Amino acid sequence: MSTHDLVIVGGGPAGLTAGLYAARARLDTVLLERLSPGGQVLTTDVVENWPGDIDGVNGFDLADRMRDHALKFGLEIRGTEITKLTADGKIKVLHGPDGEIRTKAVVLAVGAQPKKLGVPGEDLLTGRGVSYCGTCDGPFYREQTVVCFGGGDTAAEECVFLTRFAEKVYMVHRRDELRAAGILAERVMNNPKIELLLSQVPLEIKGESKVEAVRLKNLKTGEEYDLPCDGAFVFVGTSPNTEFLRGVVDMDREGFLICDRDQHTSMNGVFAAGDCCSKLLRQIVVAAGEGAVATYAAQRYLEEVHE
Numbered sequence: 169m170s171t172h173d174l175v176i177v178g179g180g181p182a183g184l185t186a187g188l189y190a191a192r193a194r195l196d197t198v199l200l201e202r203l204s205p206g207g208q209v210l211t212t213d214v215v216e217n218w219p220g221d222i223d224g225v226n227g228f229d230l231a232d233r234m235r236d237h238a239l240k241f242g243l244e245i246r247g248t249e250i251t252k253l254t255a256d257g258k259i260k261v262l263h264g265p266d267g268e269i270r271t272k273a274v275v276l277a278v279g280a281q282p283k284k285l286g287v288p289g290e291d292l293l294t295g296r297g298v299s300y301c302g303t304c305d306g307p308f309y310r311e312q313t314v315v316c317f318g319g320g321d322t323a324a325e326e327c328v329f330l331t332r333f334a335e336k337v338y339m340v341h342r343r344d345e346l347r348a349a350g351i352l353a354e355r356v357m358n359n360p361k362i363e364l365l366l367s368q369v370p371l372e373i374k375g376e377s378k379v380e381a382v383r384l385k386n387l388k389t390g391e392e393y394d395l396p397c398d399g400a401f402v403f404v405g406t407s408p409n410t411e412f413l414r415g416v417v418d419m420d421r422e423g424f425l426i427c428d429r430d431q432h433t434s435m436n437g438v439f440a441a442g443d444c445c446s447k448l449l450r451q452i453v454v455a456a457g458e459g460a461v462a463t464y465a466a467q468r469y470l471e472e473v474h475e
């Protein structure tokens with residue numbers, strides 16, 4: 169069985185940039201993606217902080233362009249899932265339902281996925297009014313009322329996006345001030361269709377066969393009440409897709425991978441990039457930067473350890 173120089177696991181902005189750099193460096197590389205390349209960017213309507221795209225760029229288009237850019241330089245992209253990482257001496261072995269892949273170095277760019285609220289009714293009504301993606305499901309709520317949970321950048325962006333369809337958007341946040349960045353918070357405040365419900369938490373999502381209401385608690389007054397709605401959108405952060413790496417590489421309490429400044433994880437020859445890493449800021453531009461660093465560091469590792 170042949171041994172690659174580098175295998176990149178994950179095809180979001182971090183993985184695709186790592187792939188672009190690896191292809192240009194003429195490393196024998198394959199990028200493995202379990203879904204279609206693009207990652208969470210695919211669920212973003214407009215990315216407006218990708219430098220150079222002054223008028224913003226559709227998330228789908230940006231992902232397509234990143235993929236095509238890497239393909240242009242000869243990157244091989246394969247659709248498969250990895251469920252285990254082991255070492256055989258200096259060689260890393262990636263295991264999945266399609267068999268084993270051997271490689272000298274790895275870039276883990278496995279990304280993150282939306283966190284759940286963890287309240288009764290959420291799982292039961294997912295796909296029946298509970299959603300984690302405004303861009304995907306917003307058009308179903310034309311002239312209707314939706315409730316969104318979360319006070320970060322995602323929640324702010326998605327609430328504003330949902331006002332294109334919904335008649336009314338309630339934004340429920342557990343603290344008395346938003347976490348979202350200035351310009352995003354301003355857009356929320358200035359949007360007449362959005363009503364902020366601060367210092368409130370969800371207790372339950374209610375409905376028989378579809379969402380009918382959310383039960384909320386006001387943390388200041390202790391009052392509990394039902395807020396009728398047609399949809400409940402959850403934007404309360406992300407958790408990393410790193411469960412299969414537990415006990416293999418070091419991670420923080422939430423499962424984000426701990427890397428040094430060269431994106432090297434605790435396992436020799438295994439690098440990581442993008443939203444799966446423990447860090448301050450999760451942005452497309454950061455993920456892309458880390459992807460480039462990870463491949464460059466992997467290249468140096470290959471020269472030092474494997475030549």
Ligand code: NAP
Pocket residue numbers: 216217284285317318319320321322323325341342343346347369403404405406448449450451
């Ligand atoms: P986030 O920044 O972690 O915000 C999560 C929000 O959900 C916070 O307001 C948090 O409240 C709240 N929350 C967490 N758990 C909760 C629970 N169990 N019940 C109720 N509320 C809960 O996550 P995010 O907004 O998804 O953003 C993730 C990363 O992507 C961030 O680094 C963000 O800057 C970035 N991002 C950037 C852009 C952009 O630049 N345009 C767009 C989207 C995302 P607290 O505030 O009280 O903690």
